[in-house]
Amino acid sequence: MENLINLFVRSVFIDNMVFAYFLGMCSFIAVSKTVKTSIGLGIAVICVLVITVPLNWLIENYLLKEGALTWISSDFANVDLDFLSFILFIATIAAMTQLVEMIIEKFSPSLYNALGIFLPLIAVNCAILGGSLFMQQREFNTIAEVSVYALGSGIGWALAIVSIAAIREKITYSNIPAPLKGTGITFILTGLMAIAFMSFMGIKI
Amino acid sequence: MINNNNITKNKEPLFSAKNLKLLKGPLNEVNPITIQVLGICSALAVTVQIKPALVMAISVTVVVAFSNLIISLIRNTIPSRIRIIVQLIIVAALVIIVDQFLKAYMYDVSKKLSVFVGLIITNCIIMGRLEAFAMNNKPWPSFLDGIGNGLGYGIILVIVAFFRELLGSGKILGHQVVPQSFYDAGYIDNGLMILPPMALIIIGIIIWIQRSISKNIVNN
Numbered sequence: 070m071e072n073l074i075n076l077f078v079r080s081v082f083i084d085n086m087v088f089a090y091f092l093g094m095c096s097f098i099a100v101s102k103t104v105k106t107s108i109g110l111g112i113a114v115i116c117v118l119v120i121t122v123p124l125n126w127l128i129e130n131y132l133l134k135e136g137a138l139t140w141i142s143s144d145f146a147n148v149d150l151d152f153l154s155f156i157l158f159i160a161t162i163a164a165m166t167q168l169v170e171m172i173i174e175k176f177s178p179s180l181y182n183a184l185g186i187f188l189p190l191i192a193v194n195c196a197i198l199g200g201s202l203f204m205q206q207r208e209f210n211t212i213a214e215v216s217v218y219a220l221g222s223g224i225g226w227a228l229a230i231v232s233i234a235a236i237r238e239k240i241t242y243s244n245i246p247a248p249l250k251g252t253g254i255t256f257i258l259t260g261l262m263a264i265a266f267m268s269f270m271g272i273k274i
Numbered sequence: 275m276i277n278n279n280n281i282t283k284n285k286e287p288l289f290s291a292k293n294l295k296l297l298k299g300p301l302n303e304v305n306p307i308t309i310q311v312l313g314i315c316s317a318l319a320v321t322v323q324i325k326p327a328l329v330m331a332i333s334v335t336v337v338v339a340f341s342n343l344i345i346s347l348i349r350n351t352i353p354s355r356i357r358i359i360v361q362l363i364i365v366a367a368l369v370i371i372v373d374q375f376l377k378a379y380m381y382d383v384s385k386k387l388s389v390f391v392g393l394i395i396t397n398c399i400i401m402g403r404l405e406a407f408a409m410n411n412k413p414w415p416s417f418l419d420g421i422g423n424g425l426g427y428g429i430i431l432v433i434v435a436f437f438r439e440l441l442g443s444g445k446i447l448g449h450q451v452v453p454q455s456f457y458d459a460g461y462i463d464n465g466l467m468i469l470p471p472m473a474l475i476i477i478g479i480i481i482w483i484q485r486s487i488s489k490n491i492v493n494n
Contacts, residue, residue: 091318095314160359248486249482259474
């Protein structure tokens, strides 16, 4: 349990998707103009991460890894399909976002109206594929760890986009040099926030 | 933006003015990183040194150019509802080839780039160019557009990496350029440059400089 909490805190603050690895920057910059839309996108990213990363972990461990296919027959002990991981991961992600979109559309039209436009965007959000690729690299042992990791990174990403959106709303009327307005200042702000987030480094529970 | 109605005439030469514009435009006026703000995710993480940045730039150029070419060749047969999945699969296949190539011939760089080679798949530049250009243009212009955008991406990557490596560790491409006498006199490498946040700030400054020089770029 302690291990899981530690993992959660790590993935939210220290290994923050945006500030430590720059994942999902494209939508981070493009959609962070108002707090309301960024909350929507943040929630959508959390949902998709929590679904896809554990699913990809299962694919990795029961299909792709060297010796993963032994549950079918012991003849496959030497088969290593790891090179297929990119294509399978992205297919899972694209399919899952489509599925989540359809389910939300059917059961909660109001949520669909709020999130709808973001869901197709999410299939190509680097944070989602990045979550799966980091999962593959870190070799988690149980599905609980993977789920906590996915939830933590999702929350970390949402936290980042909501806070930058709040700052951007606040500086709309500030006196910024014209060429720096918009994208330029957002980059510098993100950089400064990333420096602030580095102060979490080394936290352990 | 590049206008989408330049469907080439039958007798147009391979490097006509229009095609050259496709190649040069992304280097400055419609640069994918600083103007269209696409593909930043990987741009920042691989720029601590010049070498990985160069390798990344070349890989992205290859993938953009060939995925543009392939999608443009089959653009009329893709059903529009599932086009994103088709595009992703083609891009993923190309990225697997690049990844295997890097692992075979440049293992140390491939280790340094780690997950960011895989993340080329979701690099927004690629999807953006496929959607905006390759889906409604002929193969040859699409191929050039891909190369142009790859180079535009690469140039920013190399500029950022140049400053980070020079100021952060006093080296260029791994060779020491800040002489030892500087260190003896009390010069210290700026450790902050090696840390990830500085990449963001450098790109912010590049955008600032670029927009102050070319005034006609629209602020959004």
